[in-house]
Amino acid sequence: MTDRPLTRNIDLNRGPLDIAGYEAADGYQSMHAIAKGLSPDDVLNIVKKSGLKGRGGAGFPTGLKWSFVPRGDGSPAQKYLVVNADEMEPGTFKDRLLMEGDPHLLIDGMLVAAYTIQANMAYIFLRGEYIDAENVLKKAVKEAYQRGYLGKNILGTGFDLDIVLHTSAGRYICGEETALLNALEGKRANPRAKPPFPQVSGLWGKPTIVNNVETLCNLPGILAYGVDWYQGLSRGVDHGTKMFGVSGKVKNPGCWELPLGTPVRELLEGHAGGMRDGLELRAFLPGGGSTDFMLPRHLDLNLDYDEIGKAGSRLATGTMIVLDDQTCPVGMVGNLMTFFAHESCGFCTPCRDGLPWVDEIFRGFEAGTGNEKDLQILHDHIEYLGPGRTFCALAPGATAPLGSGLKYFAEDFEKHITEQRCPYKH
């Protein structure tokens, strides 16, 4: 038993455990538990009961997502599991750590997921830039084949699974699950219309589950130690532990596995050591670049999906970006708008044309040419780029820091206009 099921094997000084080391640390117990007589429905029920929510950003219940895959007689024989390892959300650095630090945990989790939905083919969709993770995973997959955890008739269950490691070639939009499927099929990574959802018609038209790396890494513990243990890990409403990160001008930036329900203050002031000397906390994005800003008054909230949601933001990836009082908030939002404008896939008009427009206005503010009309155009885009106006969630994601930034940093925007320069530049 452990209270850090995701990171207990991770020691970056010695590199990841090989398969023997991983097995010695209770690894692959989930597949042994399945071999002792758990049916796919049994596993589905365990995962549903555990309350695990997807760790990629949306926080959708994992068991429920799996349950949409057609099962039983008459369902398509070919199904796919796809791992979303395309970590590209600005300020997010958790899946890299999990894959580089303990690759067998991911394969272990993939076995659980693939068995449950009865997929005999799985693709790991890995960011092209993650060369170190690629090398570590390649070796781990090879070891798992040699040891009989992958391939035909795994542990005598009659269940087969092959894993292919696919390295991508960039573009943030590939993190959107239907865009990811198009990329995997060798097409331009434009998102697809939903429905049909991938669970019913996904990769090459077959039922497909796309799960984030961290989500899958939760599964081995749940199978090995049980639902009660898993639910006992958290300090709040949501269950289990989660990877939380802090970056920006804090004393000790980093990534830690903590119980869900940990107070924000404990993460920021405890683990991350608080702000660097001479700097004050101005605001923070709680879960990557497409979440709403939160303020120092939110520090005593707990890191739970609902609690952060009620404060007007999202827990999302759980990796926090900290804004200090000497960094320009307008410049920070502008940087994010540059990112989103660059990463728009170009498919729908509000995103393709709206984001560059917004980005250009921010450049004007920086250059000292911004005016009140520009500010109004930015406000208008909160709606124009918002949910329901676009084909996927990329542009609505951009409106999170844009809208909350305009609200919380109104004075800074005004100063850029009245002073015709960035007041943070000396």
Place this chain on the structure above:
Amino acid sequence: MSVQMSSDSSMIATTSTRARELNAAEIAEIEHEMSLYPDKQAVGLEALKIVQKHQGWVSDESLLGIAKYLDLPASDLEGVATFFNLVYRQPVGRNVILFCNSVTCWIMGCDDLRQHIIDTLGIDFGQTTEDGEFTLIPVPCLGDCDKAPVMMVGEKMQRKLTRDTIDEIVVEARIQSKTRADV
């Protein structure tokens, strides 16, 4: 991403003279990829990456060679090649610098480091040095934000960058290129 060459460096870019169709080693690797996917279209992007690994970039000749080999419309393949950040449709330097300019690196001072690269190497985003050694390309968040600012040089992550460490990395990369050329 479009990679534009700096004013007159196209003559000496490292890879521009090697434009050709596919060779046997590339075809063997493409054949291997075909065993992993149920159709040829899925192999298109893999083939582009294979060619780039061997040649440093993807020339028109190679792209047409892949399209012919996999029986894919060249226009579709070009659509894919130009969509993805890491497929280079123009020659690049021996060392591609993927420079993170996303939000955490921005907070941690990457604009200043970008200016330093402009001042010392004479290249900005999308440009290649006169000697064909370095190409500078911006890249979305590299997922190492607790060690920002960061960049990749070739396949290697470079973390907690300062002006001084960038100078050292540049010198080291030049030495390594020279060593490779001498072998």
